[in-house]
Amino acid sequence: MSAPQVGVHESRTDAYLALLVNNSSSDNNISTSSRTVREVSYQDWGRSANFTRAQGAERLDYRLFVSDDETEHPTAHIVAQIGTDGTEGVPGFVHGGLTSTLADTAMGNLAWHAGYKAFTANLNVDFRAPLSPPACVVVDAKIEKTEGRKVYLSADVFEVQEMQDGTLARSNDVVAEATSLFIVMDKAKETAVTTPDTAPQNGASTPRVTNDDIRDHTSTCVASVRETLFSPGWSTIEKDYLKTVWAST
Numbered sequence: 001m002s003a004p005q006v007g008v009h010e011s012r013t014d015a016y017l018a019l020l021v022n023n024s025s026s027d028n029n030i031s032t033s034s035r036t037v038r039e040v041s042y043q044d045w046g047r048s049a050n051f052t053r054a055q056g057a058e059r060l061d062y063r064l065f066v067s068d069d070e071t072e073h074p075t076a077h078i079v080a081q082i083g084t085d086g087t088e089g090v091p092g093f094v095h096g097g098l099t100s101t102l103a104d105t106a107m108g109n110l111a112w113h114a115g116y117k118a119f120t121a122n123l124n125v126d127f128r129a130p131l132s133p134p135a136c137v138v139v140d141a142k143i144e145k146t147e148g149r150k151v152y153l154s155a156d157v158f159e160v161q162e163m164q165d166g167t168l169a170r171s172n173d174v175v176a177e178a179t180s181l182f183i184v185m186d187k188a189k190e191t192a193v194t195t196p197d198t199a200p201q202n203g204a205s206t207p208r209v210t211n212d213d214i215r216d217h218t219s220t221c222v223a224s225v226r227e228t229l230f231s232p233g234w235s236t237i238e239k240d241y242l243k244t245v246w247a248s249t
């Protein structure tokens with residue numbers, strides 16, 4: 001595992017990471033929530049490291065940590081930088097779906113790292129306070145209980161704020177509280193899942209879906225939707241709104 005970078009900090013996320021690293025006893029581990037956790041490198045995520053990490057720091061970038069505690073339920077932690085490029089829902093505020101995604105990602109990765117090859121079956125999010133981009137947040141995820149194939153998890157999202165003296169600290173006020181139910185997949189479905197051991201890594205020759213493929217697929221999809229929506233007789237305010245949106249793309 002590579003150690004979090006310490007040095008020139010271009011974002012509050014890096015600065016917060018450095019703060020954690022400086023407070024820890026080892027270069028490769030950090031202390032957060034009074035536990036020692038190790039970073040899960042981007043490559044180790046395999047093919048699950050797709051849309052969320054593909055956005056870049058201007059939109060969304062984050063680091064994932066899991067605890068190596070064998071005596072109790074492990075925890076997972078995300079330190080995320082939420083940029084200003086397309087991250088808003090209500091203008092001026094981070095889209096709740098983004099916050100939910102971070103919580104889901106922390107809980108999902110925790111489940112997998114704890115050995116549960118599971119899907120999100122249910123995700124509940126209570127949004128407690130608005131978040132304005134750019135923002136730095138910490139997500140703390142834990143396993144609440146397991147019952148057969150059911151894994152119940154929770155995740156709390158906190159903002160990292162700059163104090164008056166310039167130091168960074170995790171706010172005690174929670175931004176969002178999430179709970180989830182993950183279901184461990186049937187054995188029959190496991191073969192369809194590419195685990196990190198066999199996942200294509202950076203530089204591997206296994207074909208991946210390219211941005212061109214995605215663009216082609218998206219334009220086909222948009223064209224077909226446009227045809228359906230703009231067919232004769234279809235007339236609503238949404239139609240005019242969508243026309244405006246599409247005309248500007």
Ligand SMILES: CCCCCCCCCCCC(=O)SCCNC(=O)CCNC(=O)[C@H](O)C(C)(C)COP(=O)(O)OP(=O)(O)OC[C@H]1O[C@@H](n2cnc3c(N)ncnc32)[C@H](O)[C@@H]1OP(=O)(O)O
Nearest residue numbers: 045048104105108109112113119120121122183185186196
């Ligand atoms: C480190 C690298 C990798 C790291 C990987 C990191 C992942 C990052 C996080 C991303 C996570 C995702 O986005 S996952 C993607 C989003 N999720 C999905 O696509 C899942 C879509 N849904 C499904 O495929 C299915 O519904 C499943 C697999 C969830 C469940 O189907 P199933 O396997 O047939 O199970 P089924 O018999 O229906 O249900 C089993 C039991 O669960 C209960 N159950 C099922 N669904 C629900 C539900 N929504 N709410 C309550 N209870 C439910 C049933 O009542 C039943 O209880 P009882 O009768 O036994 O009591």
